[in-house]
Amino acid sequence: MFSILGESPKGLYxxxxxxxxxxxxxxxxxxxxxxxxxxxxxxxxxxxxxSYTDTDRDPNRKGEVWLFGKVLKPPLIxxxxxxxxxxxxxxxxxCLSFHRTSFL
Numbered sequence: 001m002f003s004i005l006g007e008s009p010k011g012l013y014x015x016x017x018x019x020x021x022x023x024x025x026x027x028x029x030x031x032x033x034x035x036x037x038x039x040x041x042x043x044x045x046x047x048x049x050x051s052y053t054d055t056d057r058d059p060n061r062k063g064e065v066w067l068f069g070k071v072l073k074p075p076l077i078x079x080x081x082x083x084x085x086x087x088x089x090x091x092x093x094x095c096l097s098f099h100r101t102s103f104l
Contacts, residue, residue, distance in 0.1 A: 001093050002043060009039040014095045027083075027099035031074030038098055041072060042087070049085075056088060063088065065096060 004011040012035060016025055027033065051067040068085040086097035 001045075001087065001089060004089070004093050005039055005043055009036050011092045012039045012042070012095060013092050014038065014098065023099040024095070024097055030076070032076035033074055033098075037075070038095065041070065041098075042085070042093065042095070045070065045085070061088065061090070061094075063090075069101065 014024060014028075014035060016022060028038070045068055049068045049070045051069055054065050054067060056063050056065045065086050065088045068087070070083050070085060071080050072083050073080045082101045084097055084099055084101045085095070088094040088096060
């Protein structure tokens with residue numbers, strides 16, 4: 001992931017949901033996040049942020065996904081918030097989820 005995103009933020013693809021609530025898209029709009037900001041956040045991920053690896057349940061995207069949690073202070077919010085991040089590598093970094101955790 002680091003080598004892909006380190007070369008260019010264009011190596012990041014953020015999935016836009018059309019058949020269900022787009023939590024990531026809504027979170028980005030509400031908090032002033034851009035693809036470049038998300039790319040910067042992903043480049044700061046460490047093992048401390050790692051939660052677990054799971055199997056992608058979407059039959060069109062078989063393989064593994066990696067889940068992370070990170071505390072972030074988005075540009076349009078005064079407080080820090082914990083975010084849920086789900087990533088997959090498919091020749092590029094595919095961000096399946098990037099939004100406030102629902103655990104809070």
